[in-house]
Amino acid sequence: MIQAKSKMSYKQKELFKKIGFYVVTNILMIIFLSPLYISIVYSFKTKSEIAYTGLSWPKVFHFENYLEAIKLSNFMNAAKNSLIVTVGVVLIVTFTCSMAAYVIARNKGKIYSAMYYIALAAILIPFQVVMLPLYKTISNAGLMNTNLGLILAISGFQIGYNVFIYTGFIKTVPIDIEEAAYIDGCSKFKTFWSIVFPLLKPIVSTSIILNALTAWNEFPISLIIAQKDVAKTIPLSQYFFFGQYSSELNLAFASFTMAMIPIIILYLILQKYIIGGLMAGGVKG
Incomplete structure (x- = not known):
């Protein structure tokens, strides 16, 4: 009982x-x-409907809000710039950080430990500390109002965290398969790209979505570097809908919704790898 x-x-x-x-x-x-x-x-609402109907589902869908938002904020140009910057950041960070993390994870010594902790320390540096040096560096290099300037600046801020998660994940990859490749005559470079990198799919997918999200939504760096309309990205284009005395909320939200779609699609494609990549990347970091 x-x-x-x-x-x-x-x-x-x-x-x-x-x-x-x-x-x-x-x-x-x-x-x-x-x-x-x-x-x-x-x-999908008008300004008056937003004020009077709140969060209720719209009775009439005003698709013209999207067309007007695209036209007034030069959305297509901003989307093009954001896409170029995002792809550039993802490519640079993925390739450089994975290789750097591989070297750190597979070598023992004070210099490699120092490199790892320097990368970690970079995560803790506030943006405000490097804001002025960043502006001076980009300006002196002639990269103001260019996508390349944005790509390099944003990539620099992503290195620390990505080295951390890649290093942790690579430490979980058995070294035996690499030793077998060395016996067969493969160089370290070929071993990494032919054998190790394909095994990093979970952490690469995690890195892609996190870096794409950061680059796509980046505001303070873009505000400093992309000062001309031709160089503005999507976050900066949202400024157009907010004036000193009035705000075009319906158009702003139409622009917000369009800006979210690419990242949501990317997340849905890679979501099955993200949690596993983050967990494995943090276990032995």
């Missing part, structure tokens, strides 16, 4: 745990999806 009660008690506890888990996760899902819902709803 006592054993039966204990079994029932255990089952009840497990049931309550599952119910609590689903309740908490659903609440969090609602919280995290709320901005997306607000953006979509407001993007």
Whole structure:
């Protein structure tokens, strides 16, 4: 009788745990999806409808908001610049940080440990500390108002964190397969790209989505470097809808919604690798 009660008690506890888990996760899902819902709803309303109907679903969908937002903010040019910058940052960070992390992970010595901790220390440096030196460097290099200037600046800020997660993940890759490749006559460079790099798919996918998200949404660096309209990215183009005395909220949210679509698609494609990559990257870092 006592054993039966204990079994029932255990089952009840497990049931309550599952119910609590689903309740908490659903609440969090609602919280995290709320901005997306607000953006979509407001993007199809007029300014007066936003003021009077709030968060209710629009009765009439004003698709012209999107056309007007594209026209007024020069959205296509901003999207082109953001795409170029994002792809450039992802490529540079993926290739340089994976190679740097491989060298650090596979070599023992004070110099490699120092390189690793310097990369970690770079994560802790506030942007405000390097803002003026960054401006002077980019300006002296003649890279103001260029996509290349943005790519190099944003990539520099991403190196520390990416070296950290790549190093942690590479340490989980067995070294035996590399030693077999060396015996067969492969160089370290060929071994990395032919054998090790294909095994890094989870962390590469994680790195791609995080770096793409950062580059796509980057605002302070873009504000410093992209000062002319022709060089502005999507975050800077949003400024157009907010004036001193009035704001075009419906057009702004239409622009926000369009800006979110590429990143959401990229996340959906790579989502199955992201959690595994982050967990493995942090285990032995």
